[in-house]
Amino acid sequence: MRRPHVLSILLALLLAAAPAFAQETTITLGRFFGACDTPGVSIADAVGEPCIIQAIVDAFDAADNGVRVETLPTDWGNYYDQIKASYAAGNAPSVHVMHSSAIPEFASLGALADLSEHLAAAGIDTSDWEATARDAVTYDGRVYGVPMDAHANLWHVNLELMAAAGLVDDDGAPILPSSPEEMLEHAAMVRDATGASYLAADFAEFPIGVRLVMALAWQQGAELFGDGVSNVNSPEAVRAVETIVALFDGGFADPRLNYADSQQAFLDGESAILVNGTWVVDFYGAQAANTNVALTDYYAADFPTLFDTPATWASNHLWAIPVTTQRDPEKFDAALELLAWINDQNLAWSRTGHLSVRTSVLESDAYAALPHRDEYAGTIEIARDVQPVVRYDAVQDVLNRELQAIWLTGKPIAQALADADAQVQDLLD
Amino acid sequence: MVGNRAARRIVVIVLMLAAALWVVPIVWMVSMALQPNDLLARTTSNVAWGLIPWPFTLDNLGFVLSSGLTPRWFLNSAIVALGMTSLVLVLSSMAGYAFARIPFPGRRLLYPLVLAGLVIPEQAIFIPLYTMFAEWGWHNGYFALIAPRLAVPIGVFLMTQFFRGIPDYIEEAATLDGAGRWTVFTRIMLPLSIPALSTLAILTFLYAWNDYLWPLVSASRPEMFTITLGLASLQTNFAQSEGLGRVMASGVLASLPVVLLFLLFQRQVVRGIAMGSGK
DSSP: OHHHHHHHHHHHHHHHHHHHHHHOEEEEEEEOSOOOSSTTOOTTTOOSHHHHHHHHHHHHHHSSSSEEEEEEEOOGGGHHHHHHHHHHHTOOOSEEEEEGGGHHHHHHTTOBOOOTTTTTTTTOOGGGBOHHHHHHTEETTEEOOEEEEEEEEEEEEEHHHHHHTTOBOTTSOBOOOSSHHHHHHHHHHHHHHHSOEEEEOOOSSSTHHHHHHHHHHHTTTOOSEETTEEOTTSHHHHHHHHHHHHHHHTTSSOTTOOHHHHHHHHHTTSEEEEEEEGGGHHHHHHHHTSTTSSOOSEEEEOOOOSSSSOOEEEEEEEEEOBHHHHTSHHHHHHHHHHHHHHHHTHHHHHTTSOBOOBHHHHTSHHHHTSTTGGGGTTHHHHEEOOOOOTTHHHHHHHHHHHHHHHHHHOOOHHHHHHHHHHHHHHHHO | OHHHHHHHHHHHHHHHHHHHHHHHHHHHHHHHHTSOHHHHHHOSOSSGGGTSOOSOOOHHHHHHHHSTTHHHHHHHHHHHHHHHHHHHHHHHHHHHHHHHHOOOTTHHHHHHHHHHGGGSOGGGGHHHHHHHHHHHTOSSSHHHHHGGGSOOHHHHHHHHHHHHHSOHHHHHHHHHTTOOHHHIIIIIIHHHTHHHHHHHHHHHHHHHHHOOHHHHHHOOSGGGOOHHHHHHHTSOTTHHHHSHHHHHHHHHHHHHHHHHHHHHHHHHHHHHHHHHHHO
16 A cells, blocks of 8 residues: 555655656757866856856856757867758757858848847847947848847057157057058167057968958948948058058068957067957956066057047847747757846856946946956947848958968959959859 | 997987877876966966976866766767667678679679769768757767768778779688688678678777767757767867866866777777778
């Protein structure tokens, strides 16, 4: 008699617990950013992109919300190959990170869920998003993602070298040029005073050079491409390229440096300025605090205005939901809940150095208190993304190749821009 | 005699220099794997052009080894590489024997068709193969990682050529002794073809172990990653500048099985390649 009684109790317990198990919805999350070297760390203690995003996701996963999140990490270089393959196979992650420049390609194919009517119900206040971030996740008037940050090109400054050249003002901020001519004057001052080069950047590999040229074209009121038309071979583009080439011709910058080389030159005190993104602010801050590093006085400055209109290249990391997830209401709701959680953690993500995309965060004291943030507070105002182009990656590759042909192989500017113009137009047609 | 000896010494010295040049990148990789990342972000030539790992750390190797699924990724790679190698040997040797020794109808047409596979680039069949596997629901499984590489025209060619080189009388003698086709194949021909099989096995294993592109798209779940894919997924966005030590540690660990394979079987590798080139 005893055994049936015990079995009944166990059965009753299992039945009682069953709804709790049944309620748990598992969603998959695709991302790059790499692996966290201190797994299990809290959001507050996490440092760097991999750990902060993992801590945010882990906290959501651990919460009593009935949602389990399975992370599918991929390396950055091959991320889009894998994510596109997963779409083709019909097994895309329930939610994944992407760049704003990729939205047109995915949205035009109907691959992304239209979130326009679902965000408010999920508790995401889109009116709190900064205007450029809202534009970044919008395609044809519909919202296809939740922006996580804006990352833009900055001028990372070695204040010690700049001070030696007399290029630091009374407030301790670097004096940056306001025209191409003044930039060359400053470059000569730095070289004469310190022997260091003026500016370093990855001109040889990563498309920092493309982003520089685009920013300088925007500063002259020109777009290199957009609305189906290539404007790469324009007077503004020529002027932008000439501005950069003048640095090489004067011996103030080295076009052969790649990402790692240019960073080493900056950290070793061999270059006064490094053009790179917001994502390295905290890393350079930490390096400057290291007594073994030549860079001792670091400043993260807004990209200077060399022409008429302030502008710097920017992009956004955002979270999107594939349309396949939308077909499963439970997963879709769970994915939206996760996006709302990530949206709430915008301040934590900003510790990476990226710019917040939420007005409430941007205006908060906590954000202002983050290292160096006050130095490049103006960047969010001048940040500009590329025009929405379905084949943007290919366009960027063409521009990078032709620009590198100019400064690495001596290809005439006019010929390179004409070649690039024809190829970009082909891609836009 | 003196002239010959001097010439031989010069040749040895040149070969030693060439070997040293070949070894330098490997030593550099190992050295960087044993240096701190924050140092490598500033310089990759700290002591003796970076060839001496100082300051020394095991953090990078520890990070890679302690990252949750690294043992699983090694296991996956081993399963895929060994599974692919075994099946390629079976299929290629059987096909090679048939083409070389069995006068079946259509052989003269079929053999060139198989060899035509040599001129079809892998990328050309990539998308249809991928979508086909997706429709069948095979992705994220061992079979999907192994199956696409089983039809190896170069393996069939190698084995066919080898079997053709074995004198007919050996097979005829076995047949006279009452051996059937299967017995001749398994008991006579396969043991004789061990050098060719060794070459094919090693080439296939190396290919499978180092493969990246197909696992990248076929395996999206971390538990199904191979070691090349898994180690890449650990890298941060700008690992080449901020996590160089870990990148190199990944390279060291991923290449260890291959190096061990070569050290254990180098005699067979060299003999097999020499034999293959002579055919």
